[in-house]
Each structure stands twice: as C-alpha cells, then as structure tokens.
Amino acid sequence: MKIESAAGEFSxxxxxxxxxxxxxxxxxxxxxxEAETTMTDADLRRIVGMVLRKPGAWAYLTRMLFGVRRQIARDTTGETGK
Incomplete structure (x- = not known):
C-alpha cells in the first residue's frame, strides 16, 4: 500500500x-x-458503499478476481504464462 500525505509518500x-x-x-x-490502523464497522460500511456506487470499481474488481483465478489455475497446472 502507498500512503501519500503532506509529510511525504510512504510505503x-x-x-x-x-x-x-x-x-x-x-x-x-x-x-x-511499526504502524497499525483500526477500521471500525462504520469505516468498512463507508468503503463498501463507495465501491458499490463507483462503476469503475466494479470493472477493476472483476479484472482483479479473474486475474487471481487465472494465476491460481496457472499455479496448479504448472503453467508459467510465458
């Protein structure tokens, strides 16, 4: 994850x-x-709501999920993808 703030950019x-x-x-x-952040129930609901209302997020999530499924399939069959 990348954090961008007035103090700078941090990984x-x-x-x-x-x-x-x-x-x-x-x-x-x-x-x-060392760092930690706590996400409350309200924070999680707000994030999920933002994602559900953003059409571009649906396309991103779909591509990500299918990419993960393809990677898992490659890993289990021994394909390298090259």
Missing part, C-alpha cells in the same frame, strides 16, 4: 490483519516505523 507494508472488538486492525510497517 505501508501490511503484515497482519486482526479482528478485535473495536474493528479490523491492519498492522505492518510504514517506512521504518
């Missing part, structure tokens, strides 16, 4: 997803710093 390397009482916690490293 967020996701290492763990944990379900807690207060929400979904994503933890990893942002640059050299």
């Amino acid at each position: 967020f390397d996701l290492e763990n997803l944990e379900l807690r009482e207060d929400g979904i916690v994503l933890s990893g490293k942002m640059g050299v710093w």
